[in-house]
Amino acid sequence: MGMERRKVTFKLYPTSSQLKRLDGWVRLHAELYNAALQERIEAYRKAGISISYYDQQNTLPAIKAFRPDLVELGSHALQETLRRLDRAFQAFFRRVKAGQSPGFPRFKSSSRFSGFTYPDPAGWKLLQQGARGGTLRLGSGKGAMMIRLRGRHRFAEFTPNDLTLLRRRNPATGEDQWHASITLRVPETACARQRTSEDQVGIDFGLAHWANFDDGSQTDNPRWLREALPRLADLQRQRARKKPGSHRYRQLSQQIARLHQRIADRRRDFIHQQTSALVQRCALIATEALAPQNMSRSARGTVEAPGRRVRQKAGLNREVLSVGFGMAHQMLTYKAQEAGSVLHLAHTRQLKPSQRCSGCWAMVPKALKERWHLCPHCGCSLPRDQNSARVVLLDAWTPQDTPGTGVAARLKPLPAQAGKPRSKTRETPTTTASAV
Structure with missing residues (x-):
């Protein structure tokens, strides 16, 4: 055992x-x-x-x-x-x-x-x-x-x-x-968890909605941090007017720390509930392998090459970190293992879920502000995030409908990338990133 x-x-x-x-x-x-x-x-x-x-x-x-x-x-x-x-x-x-x-x-x-x-x-x-x-x-x-x-x-x-x-x-x-x-x-x-059904689901995590599913359903983003920002800013302004080390300064510091702790606790509790519900009903969970640390990098740049739209990027970084993508992936990994489910993490840079059509698998480039997917090749029309969820779910299947080994594991390049030279530095995985 x-x-x-x-x-x-x-x-x-x-x-x-x-x-x-x-x-x-x-x-x-x-x-x-x-x-x-x-x-x-x-x-x-x-x-x-x-x-x-x-x-x-x-x-x-x-x-x-x-x-x-x-x-x-x-x-x-x-x-x-x-x-x-x-x-x-x-x-x-x-x-x-x-x-x-x-x-x-x-x-x-x-x-x-x-x-x-x-x-x-x-x-x-x-x-x-x-x-x-x-x-x-x-x-x-x-x-x-x-x-x-x-x-x-x-x-x-x-x-x-x-x-x-x-x-x-x-x-x-x-x-x-x-x-x-x-x-x-x-x-x-x-360690085993009981699973009540054999559903197969594709998920695209986002900011407007915490999770977008392949069937079009969504889970709202609670935005605990955004709700608390006015109160947090008020407390920080009050503390800035106090003498460091004074009794009132310490009191305000404790209130700020208590507010941050409450936000973190509510976020962790929410993600625990959502991930537990997913593994309880799903035999296959497909999503993309996100890197929150890379997604939330500063746009400040250097003195020689200063960045652009730094404050806007800082606000986006705050929203990315407050959602808790990394925490959700970590919880899904061990909970899926305990429930005997398959967690398929698609290779984002190779697959490009947001730029690929779930209907014909063609590349359809879109800017970040474009929230609707309309394929000029097959006419597939649906919300961008739902299309991404369908792409990662299709990526988790082989022609034999075996969960956990998809197109990201194929050694041949994808059709839309046939003429693209292979990167000298990036490693191309030979097996899918799955946690069984």
Whole structure:
């Protein structure tokens, strides 16, 4: 039986003494992180020596003998903090090699250290006692902490894999809150979702409507951010007139953070509901592979080549990011897998759904402002977004009507691209981007 990994998050309710102890542990982890970073910097600066993670890990027993207050944190948690620094250096060297902005690892104050991780089940245990809550045990013996938690998951069978304790600032009160993010190893049978029908649907995600389907139906875009913009702008204007660091300045900052948090929560809840409803009724879900990071790039340009219509593009970028395309794709991927459905992600640059006719498969170039598709070859006439949804659904079929392998997987060029030279830099996929 295969095992899947699922992450669940619980809210912790530590007592005042437990809260002080957790804050102390975070300070010790931050101190270890900064000391290890300083050691790497000084070793390379003075002797040209590069210190590895294993070099620093091997010194932990001697450090704990000199600093007994580190013992209760657990060896594996301390090792994970050193791995965290090592991953930061690996990312730094990767960016240097790629010619990107390097971003050298920085020292972290304890107030900006988000938390720490137990990389395996040693040193902690999840005690699920009720339907809505339970207890998290940290440590062992007389010094163990038993912290109340709230939350639940839907898995009857699971094996805890790792634990990350996160400290987050509550936007409503400005106080710190603690959360436990636990990765569970769950049998495939326990992950399964029930599917009620065998529908096959093509979806074109957009801004005017959150989703446009191949049958012409639509799901409206709630536009949580646009509704909150007047209130958000008013709060930011009020804060701009206050002295930074004053009581009123902090109060307004908390109100702004609370408003942003509410927008994010409503967006996440909406996307969860929509994606769950889709995988519950659909055996095949076809859409295009979107790249929100590329879609929301700034048009500012450079001093030598300044951009055009920068403010208009900034407004469009805000709308693109507020829709949550990336979050929807991520949720559809794992939910479709749990329901035994097929998620087909069409190769956008190769297929060009918005420029292709779903009736005759010919290319019909259109500007972004043209919202109606009218094919001069076959006379197909329908809304542009509905046509795109039909194109990605057709792309998910082969002549044998087998879901998940469409024209984007063919090695031959598409008919409308027969005379187009092949790109020297772009990779042409030989298999469809599907998550089964």
